[in-house]
Amino acid sequence: RSVERGSYEHCGVVVPGLSDAPGAQHDPSNLCLLEATSGNGIVCRPLLTRLEMSRSRSVMLLPLSCPGEHRQQDVITGLDDESELSEKTKFLKKTMNDELIKFRDKWLADSQSQGYENQHSYLSIMGAFLYLTNLYPT
Secondary structure (H helix, E strand, O other), X not given: OHHHHOOOOOOOEEEEOOOOOOXXXXXXXXEEEEEEEOOOEEEEEEHHXXXXXXXXXXXXXXXXXXXXXXXXXXXXXXXXXXXXXXXXHHHHHHHXXXXXXXXXXXXXXXXXXXXXXXXXXXXXXXXXXXXXXXXXXX
């Protein structure tokens, strides 16, 4: 319910990290948050570091999962359901991971080439003026 009724000041996309080390794809410490900032454009920061930097009282992470994928771990054995996934689900997870890497790389490159950090400030100033003059319907 809080997802449907909540309001958000900021959002980002959790993407695979920049490490190419063997096994890094499945390492939770290798996750990054792709987000737009006012001073640096679109940046990719380590997720845990970014959450520690946050001044928010509440942060919500919504998992992206494949149809039929179980997201729970067996409390007794500590094993997850990764071994029980169908070949289609394993293929979909791999494809999704590869596409998230492409998405991350494209947005980081576009931010640099398009000067996004300057555009973000300009859009923020214009938005403030629109609200101030009541030209933006609320």
